[in-house]
Amino acid sequence: MSSTFIQVIASGLLLGAVYALFSSGLTLIWGMMNVINFAHGDFVMLGMYVAFVVWTVMGGGPAAAVPIAALVLASLGIVCYFVLIRHITRGPMLAQILGTFGLALLLRYSAFWYFGTSFRTLPETLVGGTLPIGPIRIESSRLLAGVVALVVTVCLHLLLTRTTLGSRMLAVAEDADAAELMGIRPDRMQAIAWGLAAAATGIAGALIANFFYVAPSVGETLAIVAFVTVSLGGFGSVPGALAAGLLIGIVEQVSAYAIGAIYKDIVVYALFVLALWLRPVGLMGRA
Amino acid sequence: MNPTGLARLLAAAAFGLAVTGAAFAQSVKVGAIYPLSGVAASVGVYAKAAIEVATDIVNNDHPELGDLPLAKGAGLTGLGGAKLEVVFADNQGTPAAGQNQAIRLITEEKVVAINGAYQSGxxxxxxxxxxxxGIPFLTGDSVAANLTERGFKWFFRTTPIASDFARIYMEFLKDMKAKGARIDSIAIVHENTEYGTSVASVVTSTFKANGLNITQNIPYSANATDVQSQVLQLKDKKPDVLIFVSYTADAILYAKTMKSLDYKPPIMIADDAGFSDPSFVAAVGNIVQGVFNRSSWSVGAPGTKTYLVNDMYKKKSGVDLDDTTARIMQGFMVLVDAINRAGSTEPAKIQAALRATDLKPSQLIMGFKGVKFDEKGQNVLASALVIQLQNGVNYVPVWPKDQAAAEPVLVYKGW
Structure with a gap:
């Protein structure tokens, strides 16, 4: 195996970890509330701008940007829940789709208005450049994002499966009426789910900003990958999103390298359709 | 309704008609379709600023701008001093939206001509x-070859096109070879819509006809989330020359990825578009030092008309004109000059005036040899030169020698 091929695999794993990172928030909302959040990509975009603002205003790197982005986005998520989501979930499916889609456009065009259309980037030196490991080169900023992806996934998974809060949230997801009879307030649980999901998304954005460009339309580019990752991983399954993200990352990189960049989407989506045909609930979803 | 009410209504309607009628006589509407949202919005917003400056030049008296058409005097002198009004439309980065906006501008806004639309597709x-x-359409910046090969009667293009650039790159590379550079293997990396595909294919055929080998061809999607594989493919083959045909977002990803994977070709050429976008240069210009690009634009010495126009633009947009925005402004000026010469808002008369266009270099802001359209609507006097990103974030003209401000520096430095 040539060293280039090892580099391709390494790049694929890191890319996949990033996909997993920005998909975990989406899968959480999807699994908890059965709401498809079309504004997800634009939440990532806002997380990226938080990192950009933290850098320009304070000169700070991810150590400052990540917690700030998590806080800002968590607040935004909770506000969105009470102002918009709570109302549209009572309506038909179409209202939910159009509601979150409207939210996406609102956020995107607010960003166009406030931040302008220019592409921004953060300096590579912020996270310490590139690590050469033998013939392989690993970008520190991607590695950091990959590691955080794992940590966030494990934390969210533990929170959902090992804590009372998690059990309550799952109970609401399972049957909101029954949960309410047990003394759990669905509204509060769902607001927390939105806050958590948005926080995870904000963290993702703040980390991705270190190696990606920042622009108001960046959410559009990223959102589609998030949707594919979540449906392949299984709706609502956080570990599923991780597995699916890694898989998509590797398949994408290997096919782009071996066959060609314009064919990678064909390979990825063909495998995606095949996987869902064989297992409609996704890799780790429950029927 | 009582009689007084009816009379009031009629009076209001009559007043409304009078107002719109008067407004129509005083202004001439031209449509401008650009990507004001979507991935290419950064270019679209600069394009809008460029057109607004051109409109200011037409509508107000600017004697300092010399021979530039319509700079002297206010408004369209050929139409009794009518004001020029630009109706902007957002193409949203999709061919479908671009088409819908064109129809809207024609049928609802009643524009007399259209300018646009950045992306060739x-x-x-x-x-x-x-x-x-049957409405004249002039593009100042879309370079895909086939646009003027459709037998259209209402389509005009002022910019040099892919075949011009291909020839410039080819001659430039041969000249570099004569100076000792290796150009045996050439890779071309291009985005896969109309622009990238057509430019790449014209470059490939022109190079082949002149004995230069394109050894690697890498098409990719401009809204890709990752380009590591493409850079690794290049790193494997190590071409002597690398040519990019890219938009802004993808150009930024390539610049960053090439640095992180530590890949530098000996000679790197980028075909305008993304690599000329001021936001690309500001964001990653410091890690693509030594990239060659093409341009027909040069700011010029203080006091010259190009310098003054650039000054007006900079006040509005905060950045200098680049090749793309300057070509857009130039195209728009040519269109407005034709409307003025037509002395009419009738599309057929504007079309005839466009066909009769014969502008001299002194009447242009671009370094073209002039503007004159052939029967396909292509400006036969369009030309460009090779520029290089040197010393930070400035592109300087480096080739051909008689128009150069600095020597071309080899090899590609990167960061």
């Missing part, structure tokens, strides 16, 4: 709509 659909309605 969108100019393709928007100009097809204008052709159907």
């Amino acid at each position: 969108i100019t393709l659909t928007a100009s097809a709509a204008a052709e159907r309605y």
Whole structure:
């Protein structure tokens, strides 16, 4: 195996970890509330701008940007829940789709208005450049994002499966009426789910900003990958999103390298359709 | 309704008609379709600023701008001093939206001519709509070869096109070879819509006809989330020359990825578009030092008309004109000059005036040899030169020698 091929695999794993990172928030909302959040990509975009603002205003790197982005986005998520989501979930499916889609456009065009259309980037030196490991080169900023992806996934998974809060949230997801009879307030649980999901998304954005460009339309580019990752991983399954993200990352990189960049989407989506045909609930979803 | 009410209503309606009638006589509407949202919005917003400056030049007296058409005097002198009004439309980065906006501008806004639309793939659909309605469409910046190969009667293009650039790159590389550079293997990396595909294919055929080998061809999607594989493919083959045909977002990803994977070709050429976008240069210009690019624009010495126009633009947009925005402004000026010469808002008369266009270099802001359209609507006097990103974030003209401000520096430095 040539060293280039090892580099391709390494790049694929890191890319996949990033996909997993920005998909975990989406899968959480999807699994908890059965709401498809079309504004997800634009939440990532806002997380990226938080990192950009933290850098320009304070000169700070991810150590400052990540917690700030998590806080800002968590607040935004909770506000969105009470102002918009709570109302549209009572309506038909179409209202939910159009509601979150409207939210996406609102956020995107607010960003166009406030931040302008220019592409921004953060300096590579912020996270310490590139690590050469033998013939392989690993970008520190991607590695950091990959590691955080794992940590966030494990934390969210533990929170959902090992804590009372998690059990309550799952109970609401399972049957909101029954949960309410047990003394759990669905509204509060769902607001927390939105806050958590948005926080995870904000963290993702703040980390991705270190190696990606920042622009108001960046959410559009990223959102589609998030949707594919979540449906392949299984709706609502956080570990599923991780597995699916890694898989998509590797398949994408290997096919782009071996066959060609314009064919990678064909390979990825063909495998995606095949996987869902064989297992409609996704890799780790429950029927 | 009582009689007084009816009378009031009629009076109001009459007043409304009078107002719109008067407004119509005083202004001439021209449509401008650009990507004001979507991935290419950064270019679209600069394009809008460029057109607004051109409109200011037309509508107000600017004697300091010399021979530039319509700079002297206020308004369209050929139309009794009528004001020029630009109706902007957002192509949203999709060919379908571009076409719909063209139809809207024609049928609802009643524009007399249209300018646009940056992305070649969108100019393709928007100009097809204008052709159907018999409204002149002029593009100052879309370079895909086939745009002027459709037998259209209402389509005009001022910019040099892919075949011009291909020839410039080819001659430039041969000149570099004569100076000792290796150009045996050439890779071309291009985005896969109309623009990238057509430029790449013209470059490939021109190079082949002149004995240069394109050894690697890498098409990719401009809204890709990752380009590591493409850079690794290049790193494997190590071409002597690397040519990019890219938009802004993808150009930024390539610049960053090439640095992180530590890949530098000996000679790197980028075909305008993304690599000329001021936001690309500001964001990653420091890690693509030594990239060659093409341009027909030069700011010029203080006091010259190009310098003054650039000054007006900079006050509005905060950045200098680059090749793309300057070509857009130039195209728009040519269109407005034709409307003025037509002395009419009738599309057929504007079309005839466009056909009769014969502008001299002194009447232009671009370094073209002039503007004169052939029967396909292509400006036969368009030309460009090779520029290089040197010393930070400035592109300087480096080739051909008689128009150069600095020597071309080899090899590609990167960061």
